[in-house]
Amino acid sequence: MGDASAIPASLPEITAEWLSTEFGASGHDVTVSNVDYAAMGGIVGAVGHVGILTLDYDGPTTLPRQMVGKCPLDDDVARLINDIMGMYPRESGFFAHLVDDVPMRIPTCYVNTNDSEAGRFLQLFEYIEGRDGDILAGAPFDAMLKLITDLGTMHGQFWEAPVLDRHDWLYNWRRESLLAGIPVMTEGWSKLRAQQPDAMPDELWAVIDETYVQNTKDFLELFAQRPATFVHGDYELDNMIFTDDDIAVLDWQTTMRSFPGFDVGWFLACSADDASIAREAELIEAYRTALEAAGGPRWSTEELLDDCAIGMLYHVSGAGYTNTQDMSGYGGHAPRMEARFARMLSGVVDASVRWDVAARLRRLL
Structure with missing residues (x-):
């Protein structure tokens, strides 16, 4: 894995010498002679830096000439979120231990190195040509x-x-660092209610506030006790690349042991448009069939929507933070970030209304 103490702090700091050492440690006997860095047009991460590296090699190699690099952003908001959520340790652990067992098209990871104590993480991935999901x-x-x-x-x-309990890097809802996120969530929730009082129906405001927001620690334990699987954690179109014959799934930074409705509800809420909402019953049936066929339970539609409703406690309340932050620091990317977070808020609210989440939560809780 190379000398962790020498992990570059940013993508432009990556040198040919460092990359040669990393590739050698992973079994590639090749010398990198030059590294050119370029920002990835149109892509900006909320907590991480993403860019394209173009490499020259001294001699033949099976390694590609272009790779996508990722590392944490060096700013206060990113550090806070990363400290609470452990995004980079999670993604590093995923590519080290579980990626080969996931039945999806996932970019190959060529460099996966970290120094948790120093807060340095750096990964280089396959560059996939295609259309970015949106x-x-x-x-x-x-x-x-x-x-x-x-x-x-x-x-x-x-x-x-059982494998979900074997890895320290894989979060579950009892992870102590998640408790540090409670004040962040409650502050964002209060700001959202003050700034956008019409963002959701009164009953949805009320049920989420009276249950999850006022008793978050207890509800994290409730989450932990639900039937669990391995979840992506941010399964939505902005984390996909569409190629001619497949769809690649990116950003495995929020993977965890969790209940499935956490993924399903988020995907259907954020990624659906009018056309897919009109055929949502088909999407739910396809999920239920695939879940059972792969070894999961035979859940009814109502059982699945109940699980999604539990997930909306987290997703709706969390939208308060992302929709009340100053995005001006993202420069030219700020309008896209603001529109993206606004779409997430409207998506989870619309889905909550569509699935009658307030009534479901009153019944379930």
Whole structure:
């Protein structure tokens, strides 16, 4: 894995010498002679830096000439979120231990190195040519159908799997650092209610406030006790690349042991457009069928929507933070970030109304 103490702090700091050492440690006997860095047009991460590296080699190699680099952003908001959520340790652990068992198209990871104590993480991935997914634009129904079927297969394959308890890097809802996020969530929730009082129906405001917001620690334990599988944690179109014959799934930074409705509800809420909402019953049926076929339970539609409703406690309350932050620090990317987070808020609210989440939560809780 190379000398962890020498991990570059940013992508432009990557040198040919450092990369040669990393490739050698992973079994590639090759010398990198030059590294050119370029920002990835149109892509900006909320907590991480993403860019394209173009490499020259001294001699033949099977390694590609272009790779996508990722490392944490060096700013206060990113550090806070990363400290609470452990995004980079999670993604590093995923690519070290579980990636080969996930039945999806996932970019190859060529460098996966970290120094947790120093807060340095750096990964280099396969550069995939294709069209970036976009929650503002939606996706064709057949793509939505494939994505939710693949999600059901993954969830069924990992259903209550012992491997989920073997890795320290894999979060569950009892992770102590998550408690540090409670004040962040409650502050964002209060700001959202003050700034956008019409963002959701009164009953949805009330039930989420009276249950999850006022008793978050107890509800994290409730989450932990639900039937669990391996979840992506941020399964939505902005984390997909559409190629001619497949869909690649990116950003495995929020993977965890969790209940499946956490993924399903988020995907259907954020990624659906009017056309797929009109055929949502087909998407839910495809998920249920794939879940059972891969080893999961035979859940009814109502059982699945109940699980999604539990997930909305987290997703709706969390939208307060992202929709009340100053995005001006993202420069030219700020309008896209603001529109993306606004779409997430409207998506989870609309889905909550569509699935009658307030009534479900009153019954379940």
